[in-house]
Amino acid sequence: MAAPRSWALWSFCGRGWSRAVSGYRVPGLRSSWPRGPLGARLLSQEKEATETHFGFETVSEEEKGGKVYQVFESVAKKYDVMNDMMSLGIHRVWKDLLLWKMRPFPGTQLLDVAGGTGDIAFRFLNYVQAQHQRKQKRQLRAQQNLSWEEIARKYQNEEDSLGGSRVMVCDINKEMLKIGKQKAHAQGYKAGLAWILGDAEELPFDDDKFDVYTIAFGIRNVTHIDQALQEAHRVLKPGGRFLCLEFSQVNNPLLSRLYDVYSFQVIPVLGEVIAGDWKSYQYLVESIRQFPSQEEFKEMIEDAGFQKVTYENLTSGIVAIHSGFKL
Numbered sequence: 603m604a605a606p607r608s609w610a611l612w613s614f615c616g617r618g619w620s621r622a623v624s625g626y627r628v629p630g631l632r633s634s635w636p637r638g639p640l641g642a643r644l645l646s647q648e649k650e651a652t653e654t655h656f657g658f659e660t661v662s663e664e665e666k667g668g669k670v671y672q673v674f675e676s677v678a679k680k681y682d683v684m685n686d687m688m689s690l691g692i693h694r695v696w697k698d699l700l701l702w703k704m705r706p707f708p709g710t711q712l713l714d715v716a717g718g719t720g721d722i723a724f725r726f727l728n729y730v731q732a733q734h735q736r737k738q739k740r741q742l743r744a745q746q747n748l749s750w751e752e753i754a755r756k757y758q759n760e761e762d763s764l765g766g767s768r769v770m771v772c773d774i775n776k777e778m779l780k781i782g783k784q785k786a787h788a789q790g791y792k793a794g795l796a797w798i799l800g801d802a803e804e805l806p807f808d809d810d811k812f813d814v815y816t817i818a819f820g821i822r823n824v825t826h827i828d829q830a831l832q833e834a835h836r837v838l839k840p841g842g843r844f845l846c847l848e849f850s851q852v853n854n855p856l857l858s859r860l861y862d863v864y865s866f867q868v869i870p871v872l873g874e875v876i877a878g879d880w881k882s883y884q885y886l887v888e889s890i891r892q893f894p895s896q897e898e899f900k901e902m903i904e905d906a907g908f909q910k911v912t913y914e915n916l917t918s919g920i921v922a923i924h925s926g927f928k929l
């Protein structure tokens with residue numbers, strides 16, 4: 603069965619291209635700005651309000667998007683190998699745990715935002731395919747009078763092998779998506795998978811569209827996290843689930859010391875040696891320190907309208923998985 607038209611069109615990035623390419627958020631222009639001291643005070647507040655951080659650097663909000671773009675454009679080709687080297691493969695376990703927590707059901711429509719090179723999407727496809735195969739085997743065993751053709755047809759229908767589940771990878775960075783698509787091609791992922799260029803802060807999708815929204819190691823890089831969370835809420839169907847895997851705060855003081863040494867003394871060096879890119883990996887470790895704590899982030903998710911918000915620490919809080927529901 604061919605993919606539904608709307609799904610196939612997504613991969614051509616209809617709305618996504620124009621929105622993503624139209625650039626980063628420009629603070630609202632005011633036509634009737636007050637003059638005199640009030641105007642000056644408001645202007646300085648406005649200036650303060652549009653400042654943010656890029657790692658430990660203070661930058662304007664307009665600058666941040668471009669800087670983050672450059673980081674991932676620069677690391678894209680070495681991204682996967684760097685992750686294995688820096689984490690000694692542990693990031694794979696964290697990503698598996700995200701899938702186990704999701705426990706997708708047959709027919710799940712997943713949106714993976716900041717999906718980069720596709721790690722979450724590929725895990726999702728493996729999971730739903732294995733789940734569907736188990737179900738199909740059970741059904742085939744239960745049916746007594748099937749012909750050989752009928753059995754073979756069941757096994758050959760590629761679209762059906764996912765039980766109707768699909769994943770949409772959305773990322774703002776063309777280079778990351780390019781590597782993801784190459785990986786998908788090389789590893790034989792095709793059915794139920796689509797790629798779209800788009801901004802987490804302004805998702806190119808209609809309301810109430812997805813069963814699950816995931817964002818893994820992505821939200822830390824977004825300029826307006828609250829806006830991204832509101833967008834997550836908007837595109838989820840009622841009953842849909844938000845899941846975020848992100849670096850968090852280590853809760854063991856001794857490990858925290860070691861973690862600091864490893865982060866600041868080792869990671870940028872590995873970045874330089876393996877990828878020739880100290881600065882991007884310095885940004886990585888600095889941005890981790892700027893990200894809110896488990897509890898603060900939980901509150902932000904609740905503020906965006908999610909209910910039953912919980913989190914689970916992994917590896918002593920080096921990362922955490924936050925979960926919430928649109929009810």
Ligand SMILES: COc1cc(O)cc(C/C=C(\C)CC/C=C(\C)CC/C=C(\C)CC/C=C(\C)CC/C=C(\C)CC/C=C(\C)CC/C=C(\C)CC/C=C(\C)CC/C=C(\C)CCC=C(C)C)c1O
Pocket residue numbers: 673674677681684685686688689690692693819857860861863864865868869882883885886887890917918920
């Ligand atoms: C530009 O932006 C980015 C670029 C990217 O490539 C990736 C991301 C997003 C990130 C991911 C997708 C996840 C994968 C990437 C990472 C995990 C890298 C970030 C790493 C950290 C923030 C540090 C913590 C890392 C881990 C806990 C992973 C496991 C690493 C170890 C256990 C370290 C062991 C290393 C060695 C034995 C090598 C030799 C090290 C030394 C000589 C230095 C001294 C050693 C220590 C001080 C011991 C290190 C101990 C710890 C780190 C504590 C471990 C704590 C526990 C196990 C609880 C992206 O945004």
Ligand SMILES: C[S@@+](CC[C@H](N)C(=O)[O-])C[C@H]1O[C@@H](n2cnc3c(N)ncnc32)[C@H](O)[C@@H]1O
Pocket residue numbers: 670674715716717718719720721722772773774775778800801802803817818819820823824825
């Ligand atoms: C560390 S990578 C994570 C990739 C993937 N989720 C993973 O777990 O390996 C962060 C990704 O976030 C993307 N990103 C940053 N800001 C974004 C935004 N505003 N909207 C969408 N994606 C964004 C980057 O382009 C990059 O691919």
